Amino acid sequence: MPDERTIQAERVTTLESAIRGFAERKTASVITPNLGLSYDSLTEAYDFYNLYSWECGFGIRYGKSRINVKGARCMKEFVCSCSGKPNKENSSSCRTKCRAMVRLLQTDDGGWYIYENKTEHNHEQLDTCASKLHFPSHRHIYKYTRELVAHLRQNNVNLSKVYNIIGTYFGRIENVPFTKRCLRTLCGKISREQADDDVRKTIELFSEMKEKDSDFSYAVQVDDESRIRTLLWSNGRSKLQYHYFGDAVTFDTTYKTNMYDMPFGLFVGVNNHFQSTIFVGVLMRDEQSEIYEWVFHEFVKMMGGKVPVTILTDQARAMEIAIENVWPDTTHRWCKWHILRKAKESLGFHYTKKSDFRAELHRLVNHMLTIGEFEKGWVEIMKKYSLQSNTFLTQIFEVRRKWAKPYFSGKFCAKMTSTQRSESANHMLKNYVPPACPMNLFVKQYAKVLFDREQEEGFQEKRTKLAGVVLKVDIPIERHASTVYTRAMFELFAKKSLLLWILLHRRISSKD
CATH class of the missing domain: 3.30.420 (Nucleotidyltransferase; domain 5)
Incomplete structure (x- = not known):
């Protein structure tokens, strides 16, 4: 026998009836699991009792079930989350042997009805949304929300941002139907599933x-x-x-x-x-x-x-x-950066931003074109600042052929x-x-x-093929470069050509 019966389109569900009749009943809770109430499926019955438990301030979980001689489930219990006894007497378990529960039996047409209902609890019931959300039955994360979380986590969105993003889908973060603690548990589960059979x-x-x-x-x-x-x-x-x-x-x-x-x-x-x-x-x-x-x-x-x-x-x-x-x-x-990264801790006050030594060292490393110029300049700087015995500078000078610019002349x-x-x-x-x-x-x-x-490359291709270039000095070599270089490379070349043109113009003017 199936666990649910065929749902008729014109049938009014038990939940809808409870909401419509609330004004006339004038009870403390909108939803009340009275004896005899029938449901089309166990899922509908669980959701109904779970809404009732939210109103009252407790959580629920599945309890006992019974199978008939035909192998079909014929009885099911939903119990308070505090039912049962803890594994050890002196423990932090929230189980208090609470007897609150509902027992449902199956009808001949596959539906379910409440056969027994116990409403008395032996523990305090919660009255705030923030505390109720920590019951497992009240922090359900729906399928599509789980998929959204999985996609966000795959793209390295941290837990707090994921929770805030989900809050925007529910209008505001207070409407999110689960806690950040529950989200953290879900993220751990997603990570384990991704790592399985990697x-x-x-x-x-x-x-x-x-x-x-x-x-x-x-x-x-x-x-x-x-x-x-x-x-x-x-x-x-x-x-x-x-x-x-x-x-x-x-x-x-x-x-x-x-x-x-x-x-x-x-x-x-x-x-x-x-x-x-x-x-x-x-x-x-x-x-x-x-x-x-x-x-x-x-x-x-x-x-x-x-x-x-x-x-x-x-x-x-x-x-x-x-x-x-x-x-x-x-x-x-x-x-070169890895070579010089320890310069600050090895040279102390010599390598501060205001130090003349730092400026001269960078000029030597970045602008010397020949081996002779580099080695001569290095000796002069070491002598000028009395750093001939500095261990760090001695070591990097010994391996200069691996990193210094002049030693790679002619190498692309x-x-x-x-x-x-x-x-x-x-x-x-x-x-x-x-x-x-x-x-x-x-x-x-x-x-x-x-x-x-x-x-990013596609954007530069579009700029090169469709956008025009701006000539800085309009000299023949610049015009030729504009026809053979890409837009980005021409802009780098134009800066150099402009500087060269200014220096050449100044030299000619000084001769005149």
């Missing part, structure tokens, strides 16, 4: 991407126990971008926002609009030289065999060894001197990826970052 979900996601993009590819390295050790992937558009703009790349692995605490690396370059373009994403369990060797080898294989001319990284020794072994002909340059770097583009891409990824997210969600959110970069 590897299978990730491989299935890669298969879906492969169906949509035939040039999508990925590579997996596993350990002796068949667990993922390294994962590397790229799509067709990123491969095409690398074909044109892959001569100079940066690689950084400082990002670790995933549930496995695996370092995430990005191969990033510069396109013709002087924007950062992402080529490949890499998840690694270890940062050892053999792991980096596998990553660099698979990267070139995935990109069609093209080896970068220049690569910028931090000063990790394992990465340096791997580059020497896999790409011996590639120029390896260290990030796409105007990059640090791994800032990789780090900024990592920073942007944090806006999409929630903390401690599983691998499958990480890959999904990474695809959104690529889409975001594609949108």
Whole structure:
């Protein structure tokens, strides 16, 4: 026998009858579960008794049920949430052996009616909405609200903002039918569901991407126990971008926002609009030289065999060894920012904003063009400020061939001197990826970052093809540049050409 009967369109439900008759009954509560009241289903009966419990100030839960000889449920109880006894006598349980309940029996046509109703409670009943909402029966989150929460959490919206956003859907936050504590429990459940069978979900996601993009590819390295050790992937558009703009790349692995605490690396370059373009994403369990060797080898294989001319990284020794072994002909340059980041704590008052030494050091590092000028200027500054014995300055000068500008004369770097583009891409990824997210969600959110970069590139393409350019000085070389450069690159060139024209004009005027 089914748990509900066929609902007739003209039938007035028990809830509707209770609301309509409230004015005549003049009872304390709008909803009263009297003996004999009938319902079309157990769900309707549960909702009716739950509304009654909200008015009175208690919560309910499912109680006993009974099956008849035909195997169908014929009796069901809804009891007070304080019914039953605690597992231990001296405990913080809210169960007080309360006997309040309703017992329903099934009718011959599949409906249900109240056979027994006990209304007396042996505990205090609550009288404020804030306290009532903490009963499990009064904090139900509906299906569509759950889906909204899941989407917001996937996009790294924190718990408080999620609750406030849901409050706008209900008119104001006071109308939200569940508490923030309940929302936190739901978010934990969503996170656990996303993490279940993570590897299978990730491989299935890669298969879906492969169906949509035939040039999508990925590579997996596993350990002796068949667990993922390294994962590397790229799509067709990123491969095409690398074909044109892959001569100079940066690689950084400082990002670790995933549930496995695996370092995430990005191969990033510069396109013709002087924007950062992402080529490949890499998840690694270890940062050892053999792991980096596998990553660099698979990267070139995935990109069609093209080896970068220049690569910028931090000063990790394992990465340096791997580059020497896999790409011996590639120029390896260290990030200048990583070299100088400890300058402030190592040099003290010498490296303050008002210090002449700081200004002279930056001028030396950023503007010296030849090796002779750089080394001569370094010796003069050290002597001028009596810093010949400073350990930090001595150490970075010994490795100057890895980071100082003059030693890379003639080497194409796409105007990059640090791994800032990789780090900024990592920073942007944090806006999409929630903390401690599983691998499958990480890959999904990474695809959104690529889409975001594609949108920015599309805007610059539109500017280049449709918008006009403004000539700063209207000289032949500037007019020629306006025909061959993209809009963004021309604007960079125009600033330089204007400065050059002003200096040249001043020199000519001084001679006259």
